[in-house]
Amino acid sequence: MADVRAVLLRLLGGLRTVLVGSDRVPGMRRRRAWPLIVGAVLTLLLALAMLHDTRTYYGVSAPFAPLGALLLALPVLLLVRWPLMAWRLAALTALGALAYWQQGQLPWHPFEIIVYLATLAAVGLRHPRTVLGWVWAATMLAIWLVIYPVNRDDAVAATVIVTLLTLASGGIGALISARRQLAVETRRTEEEQARSALLAERARIARELHDVVAHHMSLIAVQAETAPYRLTGLPAEANAEFGSISGAAREALVEMRRLLGVLRSAPDEIERAPQPGLAALPDLLDRVRRAGTPVTRATEGEPYPVSAGVDVSAYRIVQESLSNVRRHAPGAEVTVLVGYDPGALRVEVTNGPAHSGPAPGDGPGHGLVGMRERATMLGGTLTAGRTDDGGFRVRAVLPLTPDPDGGDP
Structure with a gap:
């Protein structure tokens, strides 16, 4: 029951993304500006190419023909960075084109079909399979409600083309997503290994320097302890001060041995030989x-x-x-x-x-x-x-x- 509920929630989440979701994908790198410039140039060229067909194919009056051509070509600009928004606009323009549909021809211009298929492929490369599935379902609904009643052969051909394109773009998108996730995991693993190596090396350095510090602390303890015997005529306060210094040095040595025990990874790693120089x-x-x-x-x-x-x-x-x-x-x-x-x-x-x-x-x-x-x-x-x-x-x-x-x- 929990699995069915999870599947339903995933499907509803994909539908919500298709309708009102954002094109922002976690982990997606920020793209450069030059693809947007190329998209703008292609959009302008496509709009100019469709300007005449907008009047002849759809029968749009001359004053509104440039606006219609621009709307039909605008998804090319959007799909560079916002493929889902580009698909929405392409779907809306496809629905709007039905108002100008003339019997005896396809409901959509060939250029418009190419633009729509391009947005469909871009959605498959950018978004997860649940989103692509809803986009495919919406496309199939439009094909079988609009084209099938007029021409069954065209409906079947369009279904095959869109389905193959959807599967191909979805597979490529899944592969790209998997490779991106693998790269992230690999980078995280390398960082963890580098951090572990750094900590291990710091512990190793600390173990080696223990002998150096212990040697200096031992000298302090011995010198402070023997000072009253080497230096005659010292007042009692000085002898007490030397005794205090000797006791503090020996306590520091005990604490250093405890610290060294924490740094050692195994009891048998104690190095008895002095550190080389x-x-x-x-x-x-x-x-x-x-x-x-x-x-x-x-x-x-x-x-x-x-x-x-x-x-x-x-x-x-x-x-x-x-x-x-x-x-x-x-x-x-x-x-x-x-x-x-x-x-x-x-x-x-x-x-x-x-x-x-x-x-x-x-x-x-x-x-x-x-x-x-x-x-x-x-x-x-x-x-x-x-x-x-x-x-x-x-x-x-x-x-x-x-x-x-x-x-x-």
């Missing part, structure tokens, strides 16, 4: 060379020590860039450049064109999402793009000064 870069490049990727390292500027956050992020950016090279350009020659600029560490990974297809079995990673997130976290920038020789370059600039909005800890 630029000092581990030679080992990484050696592993990449053994895997079959020729890579060279270059350094610009005088090396200087960097903070732990910059150190870890620079290493991970190089590591992920080399993984992307192996995944997308296997066999390509790679150059890793570390530039020690004033106030910023610059990392560039440049590869040439691939020597073969993508490496089999390599799944998609976080790639540029994670690298860009690491650079942004430190207040830096990351750019990536094709080179002139068909290769690819990743360039990250990591400021040495912590970003006040949330940079290096």
Whole structure:
């Protein structure tokens, strides 16, 4: 019973759309102006072509012939953006033409029939099948009430033509609608995947930086706790203050461990090894060379020590860039450049064109999402793009000064 009611409501909704509904369709992109200009030109040309026939075919008096020709051609202009309104006007002009119908000829001029069929096809491409079904039913009613009593053969031929056109336009419209919906769903899925990858990469970065922050907090706790023994002659208030600082640091370490437990996706993912930095870069490049990727390292500027956050992020950016090279350009020659600029560490990974297809079995990673997130976290920038020789370059600039909005800890 509920299904029957739903079908009836859908049919009544389609009838209401045909009678008084709008041509606005959810998800339909706004069209450009040039189709409307083309429609206006075609309307004018069709009106001029029908001006003489309006007087001879329908017998309209000369003063009203231009207006009649314009009304017959106006649906061409409307169907560009408002096909349902164009069909309504074409249907009204078809009914109005019956007042000028002369026996021995078709009720409608061939041009008028072509315009009507064009509006019918446009409705099928733009609106759902329930609306197209009511339009088809109204067209069939007019054919069998007007043409059939005069000429049965013409009525049958018109029925076949209109039915085939309706089915074709409805099928094409359904296909276009399905493809549009698929594109929307695909775009939504890609956005969700990108958002999930971003959140996962942020959690990964937070887990890595936990060791860095924990190290600094441990130093604060140890220094504050041992200060009364290293610095003699301190007043009791100072010793109490150092004790308070040590206790707060240890409480912060406990809370950080709890936070790290929330960020971990599984209990067995705890990484016991310290996070690598630029000092581990030679080992990484050696592993990449053994895997079959020729890579060279270059350094610009005088090396200087960097903070732990910059150190870890620079290493991970190089590591992920080399993984992307192996995944997308296997066999390509790679150059890793570390530039020690004033106030910023610059990392560039440049590869040439691939020597073969993508490496089999390599799944998609976080790639540029994670690298860009690491650079942004430190207040830096990351750019990536094709080179002139068909290769690819990743360039990250990591400021040495912590970003006040949330940079290096």
